Every structure is written in C-alpha cells, then in structure tokens.
Amino acid sequence: MSGSAGDGDIRIWSATGHGGQGMYITLGSSAGTALLEVPVQDVKTFLENTEALVPRGAESGHIDWDIELANLRAEN
Helix, strand or coil: CCCCEECCCEEEEECCCCCCCEEEEEEEECCEEEEEEEEHHHHHHHHHHHHHHCCCCCHHHHCCHHHHHHHHHHHC
C-alpha cells in the first residue's frame, strides 16, 4: 500500500497531496489509457476481503487451470 507498482499496462502509485488517502491506477492498452483516482481505504478493504476468501499462496487451489485453458481455447 506504499510506493509504486506495476509495469506495462497497469501502474499504481500514491496520490501525493491527498494526505496518503488516495492512489492512482492507470490502465493502458493500444486503444488508450484510463487514469483512476481511488481512496486507499477502499483498495485496502478490497484486498483484505480478497485475501480472507483466498489466502495468499493458496490461489492455485481455487482455480482449475485446465478448465480455464480449455475455455479460453474454445472461445477462439
């Protein structure tokens, strides 16, 4: 929740001048770029709720990658 992160299409950094209460997220693609300003507390709550549902390091136990890959291939 501090510093900056991301490389490429998604970047996240603190919204300076907002007392540490805001952060910026850019979403980029060949079609354009969107700049979002979001409250840090909302992001923190979202991440805490996500980790409560799927603990860090346990992600692979909640996704059947073979089925997901088959679904992606079927869409093409």
